[in-house]
Amino acid sequence: MRLDPRLGGAAALRLLLAAHVVAAFEPITVGIAIGAASALTGYLSYKDLYCRFAECCRSERPLNASALKQDLEEKLFGQHLATEVILKALTGFKNNKNPKKPLTLSLHGWAGTGKNFVSQIVAENLHPKGLKSNFVHLFVSTLHFPHEQHIKLYQDQLQRWIRGNVSACAGSVFIFDEMDKLHPGVIDAIKPFLDYYEQIDGVSYRKAIFIFLSNAGGDLITKTALDFWRAGRKREDIQLKDLEAVLSVGVFNNKHSGLWHSGLIDRNLIDYFIPFLPLEYRHVKMCVRAEMKARGSAIDEDVVTRVAEEMTFFPKDEKIYSDKGCKTVQSRLDFY
Ligand SMILES: Nc1ncnc2c1ncn2[C@@H]1O[C@H](COP(=O)(O)OP(=O)(O)OP(=O)(O)O)[C@@H](O)[C@H]1O
Numbered sequence: 001m002r003l004d005p006r007l008g009g010a011a012a013l014r015l016l017l018a019a020h021v022v023a024a025f026e027p028i029t030v031g032i033a034i035g036a037a038s039a040l041t042g043y044l045s046y047k048d049l050y051c052r053f054a055e056c057c058r059s060e061r062p063l064n065a066s067a068l069k070q071d072l073e074e075k076l077f078g079q080h081l082a083t084e085v086i087l088k089a090l091t092g093f094k095n096n097k098n099p100k101k102p103l104t105l106s107l108h109g110w111a112g113t114g115k116n117f118v119s120q121i122v123a124e125n126l127h128p129k130g131l132k133s134n135f136v137h138l139f140v141s142t143l144h145f146p147h148e149q150h151i152k153l154y155q156d157q158l159q160r161w162i163r164g165n166v167s168a169c170a171g172s173v174f175i176f177d178e179m180d181k182l183h184p185g186v187i188d189a190i191k192p193f194l195d196y197y198e199q200i201d202g203v204s205y206r207k208a209i210f211i212f213l214s215n216a217g218g219d220l221i222t223k224t225a226l227d228f229w230r231a232g233r234k235r236e237d238i239q240l241k242d243l244e245a246v247l248s249v250g251v252f253n254n255k256h257s258g259l260w261h262s263g264l265i266d267r268n269l270i271d272y273f274i275p276f277l278p279l280e281y282r283h284v285k286m287c288v289r290a291e292m293k294a295r296g297s298a299i300d301e302d303v304v305t306r307v308a309e310e311m312t313f314f315p316k317d318e319k320i321y322s323d324k325g326c327k328t329v330q331s332r333l334d335f336y
């Protein structure tokens with residue numbers, strides 16, 4: 001059952017009463033009747049009721065920071081920096097009633113270290129339906145923008161989509177995957193939306209969230225992690241500033257890194273750079289356990305060890321970091 005919010009109060013009341021009557025015959029609608037009854041007694045607002053049946057965009061709804069924190073700490077392994085920065089960025093942005101620009105996050109790191117995984121967690125905490133929400137949009141470069149000769153088309157299409165989507169929901173979330181394979185012209189098309197404008201053609205983009213994912217800088221992040229390891233220092237002691245210095249030379253100032261021909265960095269349009277560290281053997285094991293738990297099977301440490309040992313590790317001598325992070329864990333587990 002879908003209720004239209006534009007219905008007048010009287011019409012809505014008739015609808016709700018109708019649901020109540022039907023409930024006497026049909027058990028499925030009892031839930032609806034309960035909703036109707038509580039609405040009638042003024043217990044639930046009409047909007048609350050409407051939002052039980054249709055997905056609502058509630059850009060003004062506060063972020064539950066403790067739920068996000070718990071999600072990140074429980075589900076994301078070995079990424080203390082990403083956890084810290086994402087939590088800070090999102091709570092700050094959502095607590096700000098009047099942001100001056102949309103929030104833009106750029107996630108960098110080696111394959112299979114959790115970039116898509118984190119975007120999914122973030123999306124779910126902003127819109128309960130997560131990636132399936134009408135207010136969360138995932139664009140994959142190689143899938144949605146594959147042909148160089150069609151750049152102009154992609155640019156127009158993307159601008160139209162973003163304008164349409166943000167008009168429908170100010171708190172829309174846009175995720176751009178495989179940024180390093182994206183033609184710079186495509187990103188140029190969205191640059192105006194990321195800037196400090198109050199509104200563009202009557203639409204304000206300031207409550208939207210843009211998340212960019214890429215492998216750019218992954219090798220430099222890995223090198224820093226390896227330096228720490230070789231010096232006998234703990235992974236958790238790596239700080240943001242240790243990586244910022246490395247990344248700024250290697251990626252941000254490097255116009256040929258395949259990522260930032262677009263001036264997104266020069267114009268300071270990216271709010272946070274979020275590094276993902278390469279995953280170690282112990283993290284791969286944690287991923288296997290998490291996957292077993294998700295499948296509802298008991299955790300068998302023998303299998304955990306076997307799956308983790310099937311993965312390949314680098315560098316050649318020390319074999320510390322998983323080549324593919326946790327990426328193939330799920331399919332490997334199918335064999336057991
Ligand atoms: N740090 C992590 N903690 C927990 N699970 C992880 C982590 N990293 C990866 N995984 C698991 O591995 C799967 C693949 O990871 P994901 O797709 O997020 O990698 P990615 O960083 O996007 O890699 P790529 O750069 O190759 O796209 C995830 O769905 C998740 O189940």
Ligand SMILES: *[C@@H]1O[C@H](CO)[C@@H](O)[C@H](O)[C@H]1NC(C)=O
Pocket residue numbers: 064066067070
């Ligand atoms: C926030 O999330 C926590 C943990 O999931 C939960 O216990 C709490 O009730 C939530 N708070 C609100 C206001 O929804």
Ligand SMILES: CC(=O)N[C@H]1CO[C@H](CO)[C@@H](O)[C@@H]1O
Pocket residue numbers: 137138160161162163164165168
């Ligand atoms: C109204 C509008 O333009 N909606 C668009 C939102 O973005 C998706 C792509 O994720 C488009 O398919 C919709 O048309």
Ligand SMILES: [Mg+2]
Pocket residue numbers: 115116177213
């Ligand atoms: Mg990915």
